[in-house]
Amino acid sequence: MRPVLYIARKLPDEALRVAENDCEVRLWDRESEPVPRNVLLDQLRDAEGLVSVLTERVDEELLKAAPRLKVVANMAVGYDNIDVEACRRHGVIVTNTPDVLTETTADLAWALLLATARRLPQSAELVRDGGWTTWSPLGLTGLDIYGKSLGILGMGRIGEAVARRAQGFGMTILYHNRRPRPEVEERLGARYLSLDALLREADILVILTPLTAETRHLIGRNELAKMKSTAILVNVSRGPVVDEEALVDALRQGVIWGAGLDVYEREPIGADHPLLQLDNTVCLPHIGSATVATRTAMARLAVQNAVNVLKGEKPLTPV
Ligand code: GLV
Ligand code: GLV
Numbered sequence: 001m002r003p004v005l006y007i008a009r010k011l012p013d014e015a016l017r018v019a020e021n022d023c024e025v026r027l028w029d030r031e032s033e034p035v036p037r038n039v040l041l042d043q044l045r046d047a048e049g050l051v052s053v054l055t056e057r058v059d060e061e062l063l064k065a066a067p068r069l070k071v072v073a074n075m076a077v078g079y080d081n082i083d084v085e086a087c088r089r090h091g092v093i094v095t096n097t098p099d100v101l102t103e104t105t106a107d108l109a110w111a112l113l114l115a116t117a118r119r120l121p122q123s124a125e126l127v128r129d130g131g132w133t134t135w136s137p138l139g140l141t142g143l144d145i146y147g148k149s150l151g152i153l154g155m156g157r158i159g160e161a162v163a164r165r166a167q168g169f170g171m172t173i174l175y176h177n178r179r180p181r182p183e184v185e186e187r188l189g190a191r192y193l194s195l196d197a198l199l200r201e202a203d204i205l206v207i208l209t210p211l212t213a214e215t216r217h218l219i220g221r222n223e224l225a226k227m228k229s230t231a232i233l234v235n236v237s238r239g240p241v242v243d244e245e246a247l248v249d250a251l252r253q254g255v256i257w258g259a260g261l262d263v264y265e266r267e268p269i270g271a272d273h274p275l276l277q278l279d280n281t282v283c284l285p286h287i288g289s290a291t292v293a294t295r296t297a298m299a300r301l302a303v304q305n306a307v308n309v310l311k312g313e314k315p316l317t318p319v
Contacts, residue, residue: 003048003070003310007303008035008056011075015299019307023049041065049306051075058082063090071309075302077101077158077289079319080211080238094319095305098157100297101289106161108262108288109206109236116232116260116282117204118142143203143230143257146170151202153218154209154237155181155190162206163188174198199226204234211238221246224255231256236288239264248274251281262288 044066
């Protein structure tokens, strides 16, 4: 009997085909709606593999409901939705999808950075609304990027890819990381700073650190107060790394100049969210890795990871 692999979101066919020979694939067949918790737990009663996305909380309760589970293959590079320690206790292997999304996510970080600094959404909206009546000397003016300093908080693979793009913009590259990375300093001319110094010196701060117990609310009221009043904060990692209430206050009071956000403390956010009442903030719906090619590659990699474990082979990208 082939092992049951439960896939918690409708994925592209070519990703599903990766599993069809080796597994009995069961699928939550909707793309824009997460599987209800009770359905998920019920489906996992006899499943040996789970392909999850970041809306699924994999915790003690889920693991208890899934006695045969051997692998949780998350279709994301981040895995803060998974209690990895609990998985270890239950002998469940956890995998993620690094590398395949690095350049795509760095592109989006830059798109968001530029959109925020040059107020692209506000400008496009003005044209669409018929509000473009004349050329105006200071209308919709933003901030320069060229020649400024870029501060990267969390210098991993994506941080490096963001920094590489900054070279074309003549930027000074600064970073903070748990450990300094001399090889990156050499390759990209990046300079390591304490978090405190990074906050004070960066014109643009790009947050790329994973969400862990240590990084939750790493950027709060005190940290925002240290930033330049002309600074832009860009977050493309996980919302809870930033204290969102403090961020809203800082943006409202001009403590910093603007923010470009792809992630939030609680997703999705609705149209009444305080961040959306601000004119100096650009909000995207968690689309960092959202290109056809990359999402397909992530789906294929996640399914391949699960299949490998179920066949008794090594997963390609274990956590
Ligand atoms: C998306 O946010 C990911 O972690 O891949
Ligand atoms: C603007 O369009 C300029 O020519 O300065």
